[in-house]
Amino acid sequence: MTDTPTVRPALPDPVGRPAHAVPAPHTARHTPQPAAAPPPLVAAVARGIALVVVLPVRLLWELVAATGRLLDRHLLSPTGRFVHRWLLRPLVWVARTLLWIPLVWVARTLLWLPLVWVARTLVWRPLVWVARTLVWRPLVWLAYGLAWVVRTLMWIPLVWAARTLVWRPLVWLAFGLACLVRTLLWIPLAWVSRTLVWWPLVRVGRGLAWLADHLLVRPLAWLLGVLTPAGRALWRAVAALAKAVAAVFAWLARGAGRGLLAIGRAVVDALRWAWWAAGRVLRLCYRLLLRPIGLGLRWLWRHTVLPVARAVRAAWRVTVLPVARGIRAAWRATVRPAVSWTRESVLEPARLASREVLTALGLRR
Secondary structure, eight states, X not given: OOSSOOOOOOOOOTTSOOGGGSXXXXXXXXXXXXXXXXXXXXXXXXXXXXXXXIHHHHHHHHHHHHHHHHHIIIIIHHHHHHHIIIXXXXXXXXXXXXXXXXXXXXXXXXXXXXXXXXXXXXXXXXXXXXXXXXXXXXXXXXXXHHHHHXXXXXXXXXXXXXXXXXXXXHHHHHHHHHHHHIIIIIHHHHHHHIIIIIHHHHHHHHHHHHHHIIIIIHHHHHHHHHHHHHHHHHHHHHHHXXXXXXXXXXXXXXXXXXXXXXXXXXXXXXXXXHHHHHHHHHHHHIIIIIHHHHHHHHHHIIIIIHHHHHHHHHHIIIIIHHHHHHHHHHIIIXXXXXXXXXIIIIIHXXXXXXXXXXXXXXXXX
């Protein structure tokens, strides 16, 4: 027995409406809420697998990652720095100093410069000669011929036509205009200026010249005649003093020039002797030190490094390259598809399931 009242179907309405259309207030008031649907079986199994399998794997992965970080921080990084600083860097310096720089010098001196000389001498200069002889000179002669044709057939007739039909009529017109302007303007203006302007100015100028002669020139001439002896004596004294000063300066300049010339000769002799001594020393160093060392290094390079390099290259081509290609092909054929399938079909669903489980348990937000 329960306290919940039994819900009975409503009677039909007298008007004719169906029973479900009639409102039932008591039924809507006492109807309980529907319970939540139980989780499906697949979700429960996935959560169980995530809790039993993926969660320990995830914890083991975090432990391995922490161990790897500790090993990298306290063992691998110091070891790498030690190897880089005390092993790889000296080896790189030795390889660069004893192998790369001599190889670059040998390649530049024995290969590049001869190749450049051969290309310049045997390729470029013959090409330039062929282009100059077979292309440029015929084009130049063709251009000369075209210029002669244009000048003879076009320019000279055009110039003659312009000179005969345009220039000469313009010249005669200008000459006629000039004669007209000279007759009607220039001659009357010249007569007016000569009669009304020039002669009065000439009279005024003559009067001013007479005044200047009697008031300035003659008094100044008399004054100069009086002061000339004193000026001559003063000029002679100044000339004698200047001559003495010039003689002193010439003697000083001559002495300074001789001293500088002697010093320059001494410096030049010292530099010449130093250049000769440096050349001798460098020649002796080259003959006694650099050339034997170079010959020894060349012999050592030819008999040690080159055979070893060729053997290593041959061994690399014969052994390492086929093995590496086979490993790469096998990796592409087997491991990569397996890894892709495992990541897409196993790890990704397991990760999602473990996230849902951890979220449901409240261990992750």
